[in-house]
Amino acid sequence: MTRVHDLAHGRAGDKGNTSNISVIARDTASWELLRRALTEEVVARAFARVASGPVRRYELPGLKAFNFVIEGALGGGVTRSLAQDQHGKGLSYLMLAIDLPDGNTPNAGEGA
Amino acid sequence: MSRVKDRLRIGVGAGFADDRVEPAGQLVERADLDYLVFECLAERTTARESLSLAKDPEAGYTPRLAERMERVLGPCLERGTRIVTNMGAANPPAGARLARRLARDMGLGDLSVAVVEGDEVTECLRARPDLPLLESGAPLESILPRLVSGHAYLGADAVSAALDTGAFVVMTGRVADPSLFLGPALHHFRWAVDDWSRIAAGSLAGHLLECCCQLTGGCFADPPVLEVPDLANLGHPFADIGAEGQLELGKCPDSGGRLDIATCTQQLLYEIHDPAAYLTPDCQLDVTGVDFVQTAPNQVRVVGARARPPTESYKVTVGYHDGYIGEGQVTYAGPNAVARARLAGEVILRRLADRGFVYEETRVDLIGLSSMHGEGEGRPEPYEVRLRVAARAPDRAAAAAVGFETRAMHVNGPAGGGGGSDPVVREVLAAASVLLPRTLAPWRVMLMEGPS
Numbered sequence: 001m002t003r004v005h006d007l008a009h010g011r012a013g014d015k016g017n018t019s020n021i022s023v024i025a026r027d028t029a030s031w032e033l034l035r036r037a038l039t040e041e042v043v044a045r046a047f048a049r050v051a052s053g054p055v056r057r058y059e060l061p062g063l064k065a066f067n068f069v070i071e072g073a074l075g076g077g078v079t080r081s082l083a084q085d086q087h088g089k090g091l092s093y094l095m096l097a098i099d100l101p102d103g104n105t106p107n108a109g110e111g112a
Numbered sequence: 113m114s115r116v117k118d119r120l121r122i123g124v125g126a127g128f129a130d131d132r133v134e135p136a137g138q139l140v141e142r143a144d145l146d147y148l149v150f151e152c153l154a155e156r157t158t159a160r161e162s163l164s165l166a167k168d169p170e171a172g173y174t175p176r177l178a179e180r181m182e183r184v185l186g187p188c189l190e191r192g193t194r195i196v197t198n199m200g201a202a203n204p205p206a207g208a209r210l211a212r213r214l215a216r217d218m219g220l221g222d223l224s225v226a227v228v229e230g231d232e233v234t235e236c237l238r239a240r241p242d243l244p245l246l247e248s249g250a251p252l253e254s255i256l257p258r259l260v261s262g263h264a265y266l267g268a269d270a271v272s273a274a275l276d277t278g279a280f281v282v283m284t285g286r287v288a289d290p291s292l293f294l295g296p297a298l299h300h301f302r303w304a305v306d307d308w309s310r311i312a313a314g315s316l317a318g319h320l321l322e323c324c325c326q327l328t329g330g331c332f333a334d335p336p337v338l339e340v341p342d343l344a345n346l347g348h349p350f351a352d353i354g355a356e357g358q359l360e361l362g363k364c365p366d367s368g369g370r371l372d373i374a375t376c377t378q379q380l381l382y383e384i385h386d387p388a389a390y391l392t393p394d395c396q397l398d399v400t401g402v403d404f405v406q407t408a409p410n411q412v413r414v415v416g417a418r419a420r421p422p423t424e425s426y427k428v429t430v431g432y433h434d435g436y437i438g439e440g441q442v443t444y445a446g447p448n449a450v451a452r453a454r455l456a457g458e459v460i461l462r463r464l465a466d467r468g469f470v471y472e473e474t475r476v477d478l479i480g481l482s483s484m485h486g487e488g489e490g491r492p493e494p495y496e497v498r499l500r501v502a503a504r505a506p507d508r509a510a511a512a513a514v515g516f517e518t519r520a521m522h523v524n525g526p527a528g529g530g531g532g533s534d535p536v537v538r539e540v541l542a543a544a545s546v547l548l549p550r551t552l553a554p555w556r557v558m559l560m561e562g563p564s
Contacts, residue, residue, distance in 0.1 A: 022381035058386065078155065
């Protein structure tokens with residue numbers, strides 16, 4: 001298992017009931033691995049308990065970064081949420097806690 | 113006539129209403145700024161302050177306005193660092209009067225303040241019940257009876273016009289965050305509002321600066337993987353903007369934190385959805401071609417911002433009453449702590465229902481296990497866990513009962529529950545958004561100077 005936290009860092013932001021979470025790869029090999037394995041489906045599954053979705057992934061190859069936009073993630077919106085973490089500040093670490101399936105290690109294949 | 117400086121240095125003094133105060137003063141004293149910008153309005157702040165204004169005509173600005181101004185007015189006046197801020201919230205004229213009074217009381221003389229008005233569009237909204245709420249698609253009509261206020265996000269043109277008056281301070285209500293920073297560049301360089309490469313650079317500078325220390329190592333440290341030097345002494349960032357739209361970022365000298373490609377990339381994507389179309393009142397900013405170059409320690413050059421014309425509408429934040437939230441907490445520790453906490457949660461909800469209270473939504477959290485990321489498989493049971501019960505209801509009594517029944521767990525619940533919190537009840541001021549044609553929110557500038 002490779003954890004996203006081993007490959008990347010990121011930050012969560014809020015707008016209304018939508019959370020956006022950046023995932024920024026530490027190097028080119030990690031970027032390529034994440035591009036393959038950290039799909040919208042994988043993220044939607046990891047967030048199923050806290051977000052209704054959908055999840056959209058934007059790629060920024062020049063910065064080796066992704067922007068995940070996750071709808072229905074903030075308990076109806078920051079201002080009326082019952083959650084302790086109304087802004088979803090801590091959701092970046094739910095993203096970073098995702099374990100990618102075996103075979104996804106940074107040095108798999110040619111590496112970089 | 114003095115030559116226009118070909119490089120403008122804009123620093124940020126605050127990135128949210130409760131941001132720290134002292135580092136803004138250090139930035140002014142050490143970084144040779146031309147402008148200091150305070151961004152202090154959250155989504156709901158204008159609605160909350162509209163309620164303050166309804167009770168007191170001299171209230172309605174952000175609560176820490178005086179504290180911030182007292183710290184920076186002296187050093188700013190001494191160095192000629194002009195101030196731009198949205199701390200006026202729902203009552204910029206009152207915020208301006210307070211700043212002017214503080215300057216007089218501090219022996220700093222007459223402080224000229226340009227006030228931007230026109231963002232408040234509450235009455236205009238009442239006449240447009242058909243407007244759809246962006247979040248739900250429901251018509252504005254559905255919340256009109258509970259409407260508190262509506263404020264449009266004005267753009268950099270308003271800020272620039274306010275600076276054109278020559279006022280030392282610009283006091284606004286709702287202005288889009290990046291526009292607070294683009295405004296000084298428009299004013300200083302006389303950029304055309306459709307000079308898209310320069311508008312892009314100025315807007316990107318604003319976007320990167322508007323959350324203040326999130327650019328310089330705040331909300332970043334994750335030791336030992338991501339270290340932030342001297343986080344306790346975190347310093348604020350500034351941007352050097354060139355006449356041609358060149359952009360270089362820096363950090364307060366002799367402060368903690370870090371400014372590098374990693375911190376810049378995190379902030380670039382902060383609260384952005386489609387990176388090719390970040391909508392501001394000034395442009396549609398495209399950051400997909402942005403690149404960062406570390407030019408020196410804690411110094412980063414930014415290139416590649418692009419922009420297209422803005423949309424025809426202003427985004428308007430609509431604040432409305434949405435009932436009450438009640439909350440209570442109690443802690444369990446030792447063997448079976450989680451099972452006892454879960455039982456307590458069930459008992460509390462059952463008692464609330466038996467008393468006839470009806471809630472729109474209830475929530476039971478086990479802090480230490482599942483309050484932040486929901487339930488998950490394979491997590492070890494914590495030694496202790498804090499139960500948190502929260503519920504939202506249209507009436508205050510139902511909300512108040514939540515904390516009451518939670519603290520009752522001390523005596524009437526499972527074994528060993530302690531540390532019950534004082535019951536919390538708060539009124540919910542919810543925020544939604546609509547789009548309004550720009551022509552319906554004409555802004556204006558009012559200059560306050562001289563003896564009053």
